[in-house]
Amino acid sequence: MSKKEPIYILNNVSKIFQDKNSRTVAVDDVSFEINKGEIFGIIGMSGAGKSTLVRTLNRLEEVSEGQVIFDGKELGKLNNKELRSTRKEIAMIFQGFNLLLQKNVLANVVLPLKLAGIPKKEREEKGLEMLKVVGLEEKAKVYPAQLSGGQKQRVAIARALAMNPKVLLCDEATSALDPKMTEEVLKLLQEINETLDLTVIIITHEMSVIEKICDRVAIIDHGKLAEIGDVKEIFSSPKSSAAKHLVLPALTGENPFDMTDKKCYRLVFDGRSATEPVIANLVKETGKYVNILSANTRSVGGVGYGQMIVEFPEDIKDQRVVLEYFNKIGMNPMEVSKAVK
Ligand SMILES: Nc1ncnc2c1ncn2[C@@H]1O[C@H](COP(=O)(O)OP(=O)(O)O)[C@@H](O)[C@H]1O
Ligand SMILES: [Mg+2]
Known part of the structure; x- marks a missing residue:
């Protein structure tokens, strides 16, 4: 891309979980930008605060301090109606796929369209189109139990794409998959990033995932931003101890x-x-x-x-x-x- 334009701007974002007995600073004063059209990685050890951070990106988690600005809008300032419509632009997939087991593949994919009140014929057309994008057209009438892990994640991706989002958040989306299926899902993410002009944000604890497809990466350590930069550069000369830890066990x-x-x-x-x-x-x-x-x-x-x-x-x-x-x-x-x- 010629010009860098941010889709996310995080300004001094903190998230503190507090109850009577304990206080956890899960995200600690984090500031960075994610550009439109890039594949951006967020990596850190387990418990570093990645999932909490990513949940602030669609306001599933309210920030304790700071601002998350998505496509020019501060998420924290949106009213319920604005938040609902903005969330349609921010899709998310997870480690566990979250498919409805009693519904077939097509019904799973069109679910968000059904909830949005799109008529049956229209949503099924769109659903089939999305299944084509992920290469699973012929599985439309099949149930999730009959699919491999990689195929299940591809169905989840088709469902995520159904609403034409601007961003796809992937929280440990390949962590339950074997290396071959991981490869298959990462390749698909790369493809849709290019063909659909979609910004993809990959959250993982594995450097190998970041290394394969991300342009830039942010390293999160104990809730803080330890390092950010081009993947190639961080991979070849990690500076923070968190980055060194993550690169070496690979x-x-x-x-x-x-x-x-x-x-x-x-x-x-x-x-x-x-x-x-x-x-x-x-x-x-x-x-x-x-x-x-x-x-x-x-x-x-x-x-x-x-x-x-x-x-x-x-x-x-x-x-x-x-x-x-x-x-x-x-x-x-x-x-x-x-x-x-
Ligand atoms: N709802 C919550 N209430 C209290 N503590 C939480 C909550 N969610 C996460 N945490 C804590 O925040 C820290 C970061 O968790 P998380 O964001 O899930 O890390 P990661 O995804 O990097 O493994 C952990 O110490 C976790 O126990
Ligand atoms: Mg997590």
Whole structure:
């Protein structure tokens, strides 16, 4: 997009849950903007305040302080009627799909249109059109129980799109899905972002989801905005400790640092270099070795994407040689240690 125009502006948003015995600051003075047409990620550990924050975006949660401005309107200032019509522009999908099990797929998709009083013929036409968008036309008369998790989420997406929203909020929408179905749903979200000119906001605790489709990402840590920026940039050089925590576990299930006491570095492959030759060339050029402790890289058309954790040689001079080599070829080496476990 040529010009950046915000669809959301958050100004010093806080949400405090308070009762007689306890006080939780779930969202703590958060300010940022989300632009029209982007795929924006909100990531954080469990309990960081993501769901609470996202619920302030359609005023399912009233803010305690600050303002949420959607498409030029401050949500907190809308009366009930205005809020109802504005909410039609803000669709949401969840981890649990929220489909009605006793209704078939088409009936699920047209439900919001039915509630809005759209006549039967018209809403069924629209429903079928939306099912076509998500690639499930032939499942119109089928019941949710007969669908896979990925298909259920696609039905939920078709239902969310039925009202022609401007924004789609996705709260952990792929967290209950296996990697293949996750891929399928993310691809669909990317497609509708492009074809329907829809702003998509992805809330997740998984960096791999953000990395696949988001343009920019906000990192939430203990209710606060820890870091915000381009996904590529944050992925290759995370600055806040929250970002480092989120980027590193994307590597493997195991913790590579349990295996070593030596100096370790993280290498990022961002498409400029192939993964294999980098290590082979290090040996060829410098005569020094590194140990690969963990790798999560994939090759796309001969170029490498992902990251690797390598253990450096013991000798300090050797370490310097290796570090210089990685710097020279633009690998963004970042020292990692038990501190960011
Ligand atoms: N309705 C509520 N009442 C009290 N505390 C809440 C409520 N909703 C969320 N919280 C608390 O707010 C914090 C953030 O929760 P949540 O937004 O669900 O985090 P996340 O989605 O990042 O896992 C947690 O400490 C949670 O217990
Ligand atoms: Mg949540």
